[in-house]
Structure formats: structure tokens, C-alpha cells
Amino acid sequence: MALKDFLNTGSSSSSDDDGWINIDNTSWSPERPGDTIEGELVEKKFNIGKWNHNLYVIRRGDGSCRDVWGCYRLDKKMDEIREGDIIRIRYKGEITKSDGEFMYDYDVLKKITK
Numbered sequence: 001m002a003l004k005d006f007l008n009t010g011s012s013s014s015s016d017d018d019g020w021i022n023i024d025n026t027s028w029s030p031e032r033p034g035d036t037i038e039g040e041l042v043e044k045k046f047n048i049g050k051w052n053h054n055l056y057v058i059r060r061g062d063g064s065c066r067d068v069w070g071c072y073r074l075d076k077k078m079d080e081i082r083e084g085d086i087i088r089i090r091y092k093g094e095i096t097k098s099d100g101e102f103m104y105d106y107d108v109l110k111k112i113t114k
Contacts, residue, residue: 028058028066030091037066038088041081054078058087077108086111 028037039060048055054070056078068089070078081087092105 026065026067028068028089033091033093036088036090037068039066039086041083041085041087043083044078058089071104073103074106074108077106081108081110086113 030037037058037060039058041056042059042065043057045055045057047053054075056068056070057065058068059065068074074089088107088109088111090107090109092107094102095105096102
């Protein structure tokens with residue numbers, strides 16, 4: 001089969017993507033309050049990128065890993081979480097600070113193992 005047969009310059013339907021994953025979609029980005037991600041904390045990375053943010057790598061139940069970018073409230077809650085812990089991060093939405101600016105808020109839950 002020729003390379004041109006793999007290239008599709010027209011529109012494609014979602015069924016064309018069945019069995020494929022988007023490799024550019026490795027970061028978890030919650031869209032609405034209540035959105036969650038859960039799995040094993042594989043790694044904590046510090047001072048990443050231009051803004052020196054923290055990055056948390058979560059291995060989900062299906063074996064895929066997702067990056068979760070830190071922010072002030074999430075970083076504070078992740079201080080108590082260790083690599084290897086099974087966690088759930090729940091996006092709570094935006095809260096307004098006293099100066100009128102907003103920040104993102106999260107719940108972080110750790111699974112109790114027996």
C-alpha cells in the first residue's frame with residue numbers, strides 16, 4: 001500500500017479513528033466540576049516548563065499514563081501523596097480569591113490499602 005493511501009486530506013469521521021489513540025492527548029484537563037482521574041501516582045516532576053510548574057504522572061486502570069499539571073491548591077494537597085499511592089483527583093471548579101482573581105480547586109483522595 002502506498003503512503004498516499006494512509007494520508008487523508010479530507011475530513012475523517014470518528015469511526016476512522018477506532019483502534020487508534022491520540023499521542024498528543026497525554027495531559028488530563030478537566031472541563032467541569034466533578035471531572036476525575038484516578039490511578040497510581042507514578043512520578044512527581046518539579047519545576048517543569050517555562051513557568052516551573054509541578055507535573056504528576058498518573059497510571060490509570062487501563063495502563064495508560066496521563067500528566068496532571070499542578071497549581072497552587074493541587075500542589076498543596078499532593079504534598080502528602082507518595083509515588084506508588086493510588087489516588088483520585090477531582091476537579092471542584094474555580095474559586096475566587098480575596099483579590100478578585102480566580103484559582104482552580106481540587107480534591108485529592110488516597111485509597112486506603114489493607
